[in-house]
Amino acid sequence: MTQDLYPVGEAPPLGIVPERMHACTVRRERFGPPKDSLKIEVVPVPEVGDDEVLVYVMAAGVNYNNVWASMGVPIDVIAQHQKAGLGTDFHIGGSDASGIVYKVGKNVAYPRVGDEVVIHCGMWDAHCPHVQAGGDPMYSPSFHIWGYESNWGAFAQFTKVQPHQCLPRPRHLSWEASAAYMLVGATAYRMLHGFAPNTVKQGDVVLVWGAAGGLGSMALQICRSVGAIPVAVVSSDDKFEHCMRLGAKGCINRSDFDHWGMLPHWTDKEGFDRWLAGARRFGKAIWDIVGEKRSPAIVFEHPGESTIPTSLFTCDTGGMVIICAGTTGYNATIDLRYLWMRQKRFQGAHFANDEQAAGINALVSAGKVDPCLSRTFSFAEIPMAHQLMFENQHPHGNMAVLVGAPAMGMGAKPDEGSQDTPAGSEAASAATQQIAELA
Numbered sequence: 086m087t088q089d090l091y092p093v094g095e096a097p098p099l100g101i102v103p104e105r106m107h108a109c110t111v112r113r114e115r116f117g118p119p120k121d122s123l124k125i126e127v128v129p130v131p132e133v134g135d136d137e138v139l140v141y142v143m144a145a146g147v148n149y150n151n152v153w154a155s156m157g158v159p160i161d162v163i164a165q166h167q168k169a170g171l172g173t174d175f176h177i178g179g180s181d182a183s184g185i186v187y188k189v190g191k192n193v194a195y196p197r198v199g200d201e202v203v204i205h206c207g208m209w210d211a212h213c214p215h216v217q218a219g220g221d222p223m224y225s226p227s228f229h230i231w232g233y234e235s236n237w238g239a240f241a242q243f244t245k246v247q248p249h250q251c252l253p254r255p256r257h258l259s260w261e262a263s264a265a266y267m268l269v270g271a272t273a274y275r276m277l278h279g280f281a282p283n284t285v286k287q288g289d290v291v292l293v294w295g296a297a298g299g300l301g302s303m304a305l306q307i308c309r310s311v312g313a314i315p316v317a318v319v320s321s322d323d324k325f326e327h328c329m330r331l332g333a334k335g336c337i338n339r340s341d342f343d344h345w346g347m348l349p350h351w352t353d354k355e356g357f358d359r360w361l362a363g364a365r366r367f368g369k370a371i372w373d374i375v376g377e378k379r380s381p382a383i384v385f386e387h388p389g390e391s392t393i394p395t396s397l398f399t400c401d402t403g404g405m406v407i408i409c410a411g412t413t414g415y416n417a418t419i420d421l422r423y424l425w426m427r428q429k430r431f432q433g434a435h436f437a438n439d440e441q442a443a444g445i446n447a448l449v450s451a452g453k454v455d456p457c458l459s460r461t462f463s464f465a466e467i468p469m470a471h472q473l474m475f476e477n478q479h480p481h482g483n484m485a486v487l488v489g490a491p492a493m494g495m496g497a498k499p500d501e502g503s504q505d506t507p508a509g510s511e512a513a514s515a516a517t518q519q520i521a522e523l524a
């Protein structure tokens with residue numbers, strides 16, 4: 086007989102879908118720091134339409150967008166769901182997962198029930214005229230991020246997705262490592278490969294901000310896969326080893342500089358000169374690592390307000406600053422003289438299309454990109470994992486959460502492809518300490 090609800094970690098028989106499930110939700114009245122706003126509750130399992138897929142989640146990846154969702158900043162995701170007529174007053178976040186397909190709609194040819202998949206977070210309306218005309222779905226007005234701009238994300242026993250979001254799981258990885266890389270990996274892949282002619286090439290110098298973080302760890306490895314020369318920026322020397330292991334030519338500690346933040350007004354000569362001296366010193370640090378006066382062909386950006394003036398200044402003539410976030414703020418200030426005289430490109434990027442998601446999946450499946458799984462949390466620890474990220478206290482690389490998969494040592498498959506790195510393990514111990522303090 087079908088049970089109405091299964092405990093977390095106990096899989097229903099393949100293809101049997103219970104009425105209800107455990108999920109980690111955000112509700113509007115709790116908007117705030119993740120440790121307060123994320124709570125586990127029981128909700129209905131979503132209905133699956135003719136063009137949809139229901140996946141039993143084995144593991145989920147932790148990304149910054151669920152920190153934003155939990156705070157209701159910069160958008161109120163629940164208000165968005167209601168506006169879109171989803172009819173739910175809660176949000177289940179989580180935009181990365183690995184799992185097993187349990188049910189497919191009648192129009193779905195791939196995947197099939199029983200397939201082991203990883204899920205990418207790009208959703209769009211296949212009937213949108215732009216998509217039908219062969220345009221990049223990333224520019225479709227219907228594009229949205231699963232588990233952020235849609236409900237029914239990865240932090241639940243079941244998730245509902247579109248078929249094209251499912252890709253074969255790299256079989257050499259554990260469930261949790263499989264869930265750790267897709268969102269940041271595909272985003273980094275599009276940033277570095279998606280904007281011709283400024284695509285990463287052999288011998289290119291690439292400046293990577295937050296290089297020990299989720300996006301940065303992927304960017305370093307994608308650069309290495311084509312023989313580019315990535316220069317890593319981090320905030321402490323203890324992250325150097327992690328970055329060097331992933332292919333960085335050298336590392337810059339941003340704490341050695343103090344010219345961050347919005348650009349002083351160009352009429353403020355003293356302030357501007359002080360900023361310029363800092364930016365020049367930073368540029369020289371890049372040249373010292375590269376071994377010649379060669380500036381970055383691509384600057385891989387996401388901190389935003391605090392670093393954009395320097396990114397634009399240090400970017401090479403004809404080069405590109407590519408940005409997918411503004412974690413430190415949204416007021417990007419640039420000195421237009423450098424932009425036009427040196428003909429630089431300032432380009433926005435957002436997640437990835439199916440080809441780019443498949444591109445990073447192929448690199449991971451071939452063992453050329455390690456998911457950099459730093460730490461695996463239990464389902465109950467989802468709020469704490471996000472709190473660590475919110476406080477920039479999380480370990481290097483990418484974190485994951487066990488949902489249906491057993492913990493290592495309890496029948497889980499050994500993870501051959503993605504062990505904790507020495508640096509990651511050290512940071513993970515620090516994170517354990519943090520969790521104890523936060524709890």
Ligand code: NAP
Nearest residue numbers: 149150272295298299300319320387388409410412435436
């Ligand atoms: P992450 O793992 O937390 O890494 C971000 C890194 O940024 C941190 O490791 C930190 O490294 C660095 N950082 C923090 N404050 C900084 C500052 N003031 N100046 C320079 N660097 C700073 O996060 P992530 O997963 O890489 O994501 C980064 C951002 O990108 C988030 O806002 C996320 O929402 C966004 N994102 C957007 C997309 C998209 O499709 N648009 C996709 C993925 C992520 P150090 O302290 O070592 O410098």
